[in-house]
Amino acid sequence: MAAEPRFAKTHEWARTEDDGLVTVGISAYAVEALTDLVFMQLPAVGKKVKAGESLGEIESVKAVSDIYAPVAGEVVAVNASLPAALETLGADPYGAGWIARIRPDDSSQVAMLMDRAAYDAVVKSQPH
Amino acid sequence: MNALRSTPLHAWHEAHCGRMVDFAGWSMPVQYASIVDEHLATRSAAGLFDVSHMGRLAIDGPGSQAWLESLLTRRVADMPVGRARYTLVTSDAGGATILDDALVTREPDAADETPRLSMVVNASNRERVVAWLASRLPPAGVSLRDRTFDTAMIAVQGPRAIEIVTGLCPAADAARIAALKNYTACTATVADAVAAVSRTGYTGEDGVEIVVAASDAERVWGAIHDAGRPLGLRACGLGARDTLRLEAGMPLYGHELVATSDPFAIGLGLAVNLDAADGGPRRFPGVTAFRDLHERPRGRVRVGLALDSKRSAREGNPVTRAGAEVGIVTSGSYSPTLGHAIAMAVLDRAHAAPGTTLDVVIRDARQPATVVPLPFHRRG
Numbered sequence: 001m002a003a004e005p006r007f008a009k010t011h012e013w014a015r016t017e018d019d020g021l022v023t024v025g026i027s028a029y030a031v032e033a034l035t036d037l038v039f040m041q042l043p044a045v046g047k048k049v050k051a052g053e054s055l056g057e058i059e060s061v062k063a064v065s066d067i068y069a070p071v072a073g074e075v076v077a078v079n080a081s082l083p084a085a086l087e088t089l090g091a092d093p094y095g096a097g098w099i100a101r102i103r104p105d106d107s108s109q110v111a112m113l114m115d116r117a118a119y120d121a122v123v124k125s126q127p128h
Numbered sequence: 129m130n131a132l133r134s135t136p137l138h139a140w141h142e143a144h145c146g147r148m149v150d151f152a153g154w155s156m157p158v159q160y161a162s163i164v165d166e167h168l169a170t171r172s173a174a175g176l177f178d179v180s181h182m183g184r185l186a187i188d189g190p191g192s193q194a195w196l197e198s199l200l201t202r203r204v205a206d207m208p209v210g211r212a213r214y215t216l217v218t219s220d221a222g223g224a225t226i227l228d229d230a231l232v233t234r235e236p237d238a239a240d241e242t243p244r245l246s247m248v249v250n251a252s253n254r255e256r257v258v259a260w261l262a263s264r265l266p267p268a269g270v271s272l273r274d275r276t277f278d279t280a281m282i283a284v285q286g287p288r289a290i291e292i293v294t295g296l297c298p299a300a301d302a303a304r305i306a307a308l309k310n311y312t313a314c315t316a317t318v319a320d321a322v323a324a325v326s327r328t329g330y331t332g333e334d335g336v337e338i339v340v341a342a343s344d345a346e347r348v349w350g351a352i353h354d355a356g357r358p359l360g361l362r363a364c365g366l367g368a369r370d371t372l373r374l375e376a377g378m379p380l381y382g383h384e385l386v387a388t389s390d391p392f393a394i395g396l397g398l399a400v401n402l403d404a405a406d407g408g409p410r411r412f413p414g415v416t417a418f419r420d421l422h423e424r425p426r427g428r429v430r431v432g433l434a435l436d437s438k439r440s441a442r443e444g445n446p447v448t449r450a451g452a453e454v455g456i457v458t459s460g461s462y463s464p465t466l467g468h469a470i471a472m473a474v475l476d477r478a479h480a481a482p483g484t485t486l487d488v489v490i491r492d493a494r495q496p497a498t499v500v501p502l503p504f505h506r507r508g
Contacts, residue, residue, distance in 0.1 A: 036164045038462040039438040057491075059439060061163045061462050062367055064491075 005094050006070075006110055007119035012055075013094065014070040014102075016110050021101045022071050026058065028093045029123045036061040037086040042078040043100055049075065051109065055100060071109040073102040135180035136280045136345035146365060152251035154181040157365040166368035167464040170331055171505075173360025174286035176352055177369055179330075183254030184275045184339060185247040185261070191269030193234070193243050199264060200232060201391075201412055204245070206405040207234040212311045212326050216391060216399050217249070217257055224414025225387045227260055228253035229379070229399065233313050233326060246324070246339075248281070250381050280345030284352055284361075285335030285372075287507070292356040293318060293325070293336055305336065319344075319351035330369060332376025333507050371461050374470065377432060377502030383443060383458045384472055390427025391418065394474065395502065428455060428474035432504055433488065433497040435469035438462055441488040441495065447473050448487045448494070454479040457488060465505050471497070 005013035011030035015023045031037070039059040049055055049069040056067045078100045082088060089097040104110070114122065132155040141148060146157030157178070159166060169175055187196060197205040202215035212233040219225045228249050235244040249257045258274055265272060284293050294302035301316035305325055308314060313326035321344035329335045340348050353363060370380075379385045384394060391400050402419055404410050421427065435441060441460035446453045455475030463470040471488065479486065482501050487494040 035159065036162055036462075039440070041439075059462075061371060061440075061464070062158070064440075064442070 004116060006113035006115055007122075008068065008070040008113055009122060010052075010068045012068055012070045014110050014113055015094075016104075016107065017101075020103075020107060021076060022073065022104050022110055023098050024055065024070060024100050024102055025093055025098045026067060026089065027119070027123075028090075031090045031093055031097075033126075034058065034060045034065065037089060040083040040086060042080070042083060043075045045075055045078055047075045049073065049102070067099065069102065070113055071102060071104045072106065073104040075100050076103050077101040133181070135178055136342040137178045137180065137349055140346060140349060141178065144363060146363075149366075151181060151366055154251055156181055157363075159365040159367045160363055163365070163367040163371060164464045166362050166364040167371050169360055169362035170286045170333060170364060170368060170372055171465055172287070174284060174288045174292055174335070174356050174362075175331065175333075175364040175368060175372070176349070176356065176361055177283040177285065177364050178280070178349070179283050179337070179369075180276075180280040180345070181251040182276075182281055183247075183249040183251060183257065184279055184281060185249065185258065186273045186275050187245040187247065187261075187270065188238065188242060188273075189270040190242055191266060192245050192271075195264075195266060195270045196232060196245060197410075199261070199412055200230075201400045201418070202232065203401045203405055203410070204232060204234075207232075209234050209236055210312050210314055212313050212328055214311075214399050216396070217260070218412060218414040218418075219260060220413040220417075222388075223417035226385065226389055226391070227387070228257050229381055229385055229396075230257070231326075231328060233324075235313070235324065236315055246275075248337075253381060278342050279339050280342050280349075282338045282340070282345070282349055282352065283329055283331075283335065284338065284356075285329045285331040285333045286361070287334060288356070288359050288361065289333070289335035292352060292359060292361060293338070295355055296351050308336075319348045321348050323348070330376075330378055331372035332378070332503060332505055333372075370459075371464060374459050374461055374472065375463055375465055375503065375505040377472070377504060379430070379472075380459060384430055384474070390421045390425065392422055392425055393427035393477075394430035397422070425477075429477050429480040430458070430472060430474050430502075431480050431482075432500045432502045433457070433460075433471040433473050433486070434466075434500045434504070435471065435488065435495055435497045437469055437495055438467075439490060439493075439495060440469040441471040441473075441490055441497070445471075446489045447475060447497070448489060449479050449484075454486065460488075463504060469495075470504050472502070475499070
């Protein structure tokens, strides 16, 4: 049974897998708020990122948004089929809609992110 | 910060999940659900747009036509009742300064046969255009009133727009609207409201723009929405309005068209009449500078760019050829109709021929683009 995802204020999620890698994606709320997704730029495998650094970008008809790394580490895999199937982000944001796997510099960083209840509270406070 | 202005349809937008944003000081829906769905509904059936944020001015009086003839880049003196014209509003600051682009319409004469005209100006420019016009008013014979706050403006655009609107009118009014040619206007009763109806729009589709009293706005809007829904009409936000006008190759003030633009280079020569109807010279502010630009074109040229990606060029992105900057993107988006990114740009003349291949620098990446004729989309 996989761990529950945890969330960054910037609407990415991160989940520690059994092998110690951290899977990263964007939240259902973010997908819903962006709407009309048309383009995604994935990070390069092997890229080293700090927490809060740009991991890629997601573009809607209206605007481009950065995807920020929720934890520091090295990108070891990306979901290469995702940019051609962006509807997956909305259909299964915490499963098939994953974006990248990161080997974390510090495996305790995920625990510092928000749990779902805390993130839901942040989302509720957003202007509608 | 001042509170945002809201249109008479604000409550409807909020009740229908409109995502409200600040646009030129107005709280306006950018979209209700999906911009792409709203866009495609307008192309295939009809879109319903609240454009009440646009400035609406009434210019009445025995001297009104001659006065606007002296101020606007389009001829006004020869406009018959019911004619609408796209014009620029200029001052002669620095030779010529473009204050706005606008639609001027000769409304039906008053009961005493006094001419009445109207102008629709951009929300972002309304205050300065009103101030400019007020400063040029003659001592008598012309009245200028800002009707933006006691009226509403509703655009119905798309191949089924006329059918939907005329279905809400008495037979004679329906026939009058159906008979309107592009850039003509009439008054009609629409959903039991007195309305000024013009066959104009900002989407590249057939359709009308309807001005009604603010107190009638919700009823008229609701009637059009209810009648149109079964035919595929959707309420559309400003997001779809922008992608539709971009595909239609229409300029937006502050983007393709700015205060110092050369109107002939950016494809707006039709908005400038240098000669009066009798062939004599016209005297609107800035006419000398425009006459010079007309004889010796020198401004950057407005073009369409087609990108072979879904990654969009955005306003301000540089356009390069062999690494050298040759222009700048003025508007860009994914095109829902075409399925790839499109943009308008202003380019140095030597690089503006259709078929020219260039690069757009989007963030850190160079994206190949081809100069294409405007518009990107022409109604079927």
